[in-house]
Amino acid sequence: MIPENSTSDFASYAKKTTLFPSLVEQRQGRGPIPRVGEAPLEKIRADFPILSEQVEGRQLVWLDNAATTHRPKQVIDRLVHYYTHENSNVHRGAHTLAERSTDAFEAAREKIARFLGAPGANNIVFVRGTTEGINLIAYAYVKPLLRPGDEIILTLLEHHANIVPWQLVAQETGAVLRVAPVDESGQIILSEYAKLFNSNTRFVSMTQVSNALGTVAPVQEMVAIAHGFGVRACVDGAQSVSHMPVNVSAMDADFFVFSGHKIFGPNGIGVLYGKEDVLDAAHPWQGGGSMISDVTFERTLYQKAPQKCEAGTPNVADAVGLGAAIDYVSAIGMENIARYEHELLEYGIRELGVIPGLTLVGTAAQKASVLSFVLNGHENEEVGRYLNRAGIAVRAGHHCAQPILRRFGYEGTVRPSLAFYNTPGEIELLARTLHEFVNSSL
Ligand code: PMP
Numbered sequence: 001m002i003p004e005n006s007t008s009d010f011a012s013y014a015k016k017t018t019l020f021p022s023l024v025e026q027r028q029g030r031g032p033i034p035r036v037g038e039a040p041l042e043k044i045r046a047d048f049p050i051l052s053e054q055v056e057g058r059q060l061v062w063l064d065n066a067a068t069t070h071r072p073k074q075v076i077d078r079l080v081h082y083y084t085h086e087n088s089n090v091h092r093g094a095h096t097l098a099e100r101s102t103d104a105f106e107a108a109r110e111k112i113a114r115f116l117g118a119p120g121a122n123n124i125v126f127v128r129g130t131t132e133g134i135n136l137i138a139y140a141y142v143k144p145l146l147r148p149g150d151e152i153i154l155t156l157l158e159h160h161a162n163i164v165p166w167q168l169v170a171q172e173t174g175a176v177l178r179v180a181p182v183d184e185s186g187q188i189i190l191s192e193y194a195k196l197f198n199s200n201t202r203f204v205s206m207t208q209v210s211n212a213l214g215t216v217a218p219v220q221e222m223v224a225i226a227h228g229f230g231v232r233a234c235v236d237g238a239q240s241v242s243h244m245p246v247n248v249s250a251m252d253a254d255f256f257v258f259s260g261h262k263i264f265g266p267n268g269i270g271v272l273y274g275k276e277d278v279l280d281a282a283h284p285w286q287g288g289g290s291m292i293s294d295v296t297f298e299r300t301l302y303q304k305a306p307q308k309c310e311a312g313t314p315n316v317a318d319a320v321g322l323g324a325a326i327d328y329v330s331a332i333g334m335e336n337i338a339r340y341e342h343e344l345l346e347y348g349i350r351e352l353g354v355i356p357g358l359t360l361v362g363t364a365a366q367k368a369s370v371l372s373f374v375l376n377g378h379e380n381e382e383v384g385r386y387l388n389r390a391g392i393a394v395r396a397g398h399h400c401a402q403p404i405l406r407r408f409g410y411e412g413t414v415r416p417s418l419a420f421y422n423t424p425g426e427i428e429l430l431a432r433t434l435h436e437f438v439n440s441s442l
Contacts, residue, residue, distance in 0.1 A: 036420045037336025044332070045421050047072040058391030061426045066211050066239060066370055066417035067395050068261045071325070075265060078324035082317045090316055091290065105316045108323030109306070115326045116256065117247035118273050125279070125306040126319050129270035130238040131161040133257030134205070136272055136309060137234055138165040140285040141255075142203045148174030153196050153204040153226075155180040155188055156407055159211050160400040162236045166205065175202070182407065186213040187364040190221060197229040204231055208246075209239035212401035212413070213362025214345075214370025216240070223252050232278060238262055242419065243341055243368045245334040254278050260318060264419075265325035269318035272309070279305035286311040337420045341369060344418055344427065351431035356438055361405070361413050372399075372413040375438070380412045383437065387414075390433045392426075 034041040045051050050070045053060040062070060082104060088097035090105050109121045118124060127133045142152070152166050156179055163177075170177055178201075180193035188206075204226045208219045219235050226233040234255035240246055242263040248256045255278065260269040274282070284291060284302055288311035294301040302308045329337065348371050352358055357376030375383055384396030395415045398405055405412060416430060 034340075034423065036340040037333045039332050039336075041421070041423060045423075047074065047328075048421055049073055049076070051421060055391050055393070056389050058389075061390075061392040061429060063416035063418065063422065063426065063430065064393045064395050065242075065419040065422075066262075066399070066415065068267075069242060069264045069419055070421070071264055071266070071321075072328050074328050075321050075324045079266065079317055079321045082320050086320075087317070089313055101316055104320045104323075105314065108319045108326075111323045111326050112271055115246075115330060116241075116271075116273055117249045119249065119276070122304070122306055123273050123276065123279070125272040125274065125309040126314055127257075127270045127272050127309075128268055128315070129259035129261070130159075130236060130257045131165075131259075133255075133270055133272035134162055134234070134236065135165045136285045137205075137255050137257075137274075137282075138169045140282040140309070141274075141278060142166075143169040143173060144283055145202050146170075146173035146175040149200055150175040150202045151178050151196075151198070151200045152176075153178045153180060153193070153201060153231075155193070155206050155217065156182050157186070157188065157207050157210040157213065157215055157217060157404050158205075158401070159207060159236065159238065160402070161238075162205055162207060163403070179403075180206075182215070182404070185364040186210065186215045186362040186404070186408075187366070188215075188217050188222070190218060190225070193222060194225050197225070197231065201229060201231050203234070205234040205236065207236040207239065209243065209368050209370075210362065210401065210404060211239045211370070211417075212399045212404050212415070213364065213372055214239075214367040214417075215362055215364040216244075216366035216368050218366075219253070220251050223254075227252065239370075240368070242329070242337075244338040248273050260322040260325065263322075263325055264328060265322035266318035269315050269322050271322075274305065276305070279309065282309065284311075285309050288312045290314070332420065338368075340420055341418055344422060344424065345369065345371065347424055348416070348418070348427045348430070351427050352434065355431065355434050358434065358438075361408055361410060369418045371416045371418070373415075374410060374413050375434070378437075378441070380414045383414045383434075386437045387430070387433055390429065392416075392430055392433060394430075 048070045086100040088101040090102040109124045113121045113124050178196045209216050223233045232254040235253040237256050237258040241258045254275050256273040261267045291308050291311040292300050293303050359374050361372045380396040397412045
């Protein structure tokens with residue numbers, strides 16, 4: 001059930017926002033067809049075959065993008081092409097397919113480096129996803145630095161993937177976790193964050209965008225504060241890379257991690273960016289083939305990063321597919337995507353803001369993609385099931401971010417989350433269906 005004393009009222013928040021009128025005009029037939037940058041929305045949507053899927057006899061409306069995104073046919077076709085024409089192990093064959101496969105794999109690494117504004121391809125390590133990337137940093141880089149009483153700083157906004165690995169290394173070493181608080185809107189309180197640093201602080205890890213509230217944290221300032229104390233910082237980009245331009249060099253992050261499946265790429269592939277010196281200092285993460293330069297039974301010499309961190313046969317096809325996803329969003333333009341989604345988010349805030357009993361959870365001025373809410377008198381799962389019957393897919397639950405929801409007095413929320421292929425019409429359908437739900441249960 002929804003607590004009565006909820007603090008963040010969606011309707012009053014909606015009134016405070018500056019709405020872009022263009023989407024409203026478009027819906028009323030007075031404006032042009034929505035575009036994301038130069039690309040007409042209809043053309044973009046036609047690239048995503050699953051968006052034409054029917055569920056429960058209705059047109060699918062995918063508003064669960066924070067959980068996973070869909071793949072355009074350019075990514076699907078790239079995977080088919082890889083398995084049809086290039087499939088081979090990488091780096092070690094003397095034959096043509098090994099060359100093709102290695103070229104495609106390393107080209108993907110280079111694309112990702114450029115996309116993130118990294119100094120070079122050697123800063124890019126392929127991992128399974130954000131979760132594996134954070135575990136790698138925790139075990140290979142941070143754990144060897146830790147002594148009893150050392151401190152790791154996190155924030156209240158973190159996904160469990162950026163809490164539990166730190167808890168594990170802390171338990172194994174006697175280190176402790178310190179947690180930066182948020183204000184009533186769900187934004188990090190920078191002055192409180194800065195107060196957590198002291199001579200025992202060894203590392204800080206923070207999300208750039210909260211998957212539960214959508215808060216965009218001031219990561220550039222947070223990294224600068226950490227560096228001012230001589231502390232290295234990791235930024236969890238799982239919820240930011242698909243919604244806004246990211247430049248790891250401007251941000252000055254020591255590590256940055258994200259998952260392919262949240263940016264229209266394949267499952268089971270992700271990226272760990274690291275500065276050269278931190279990757280050099282990291283201990284081997286897993287031992288095996290590909291990460292060595294010489295092995296005897298007495299000792300092993302390792303390759304430099306990124307190979308040092310990529311033991312075994314890599315997930316070549318999905319890395320190549322991720323490269324295709326990066327090409328896809330880059331062609332539309334991350335600035336254009338950010339601008340369009342911002343309009344859509346504000347439109348959503350206004351449309352949902354007039355629904356009786358609906359409370360927005362997370363009202364930070366800087367927000368991306370997420371419209372988490374609770375409906376007075378209704379279980380989140382009940383709302384999710386009703387929306388599903390209208391073809392609308394949203395997440396209902398704790399979103400693997402229990403500490404931040406509990407900060408606001410909730411065990412869960414209903415969470416519509418946007419991507420650039422969502423339309424104003426889908427937002428209207430969501431709002432209309434929620435009105436129906438509220439009216440039907442009066
Ligand atoms: N961090 C954040 C902010 C996330 O939203 C997620 C996924 N929901 C993760 C980490 C974990 O990502 P993955 O499950 O792809 O490893």
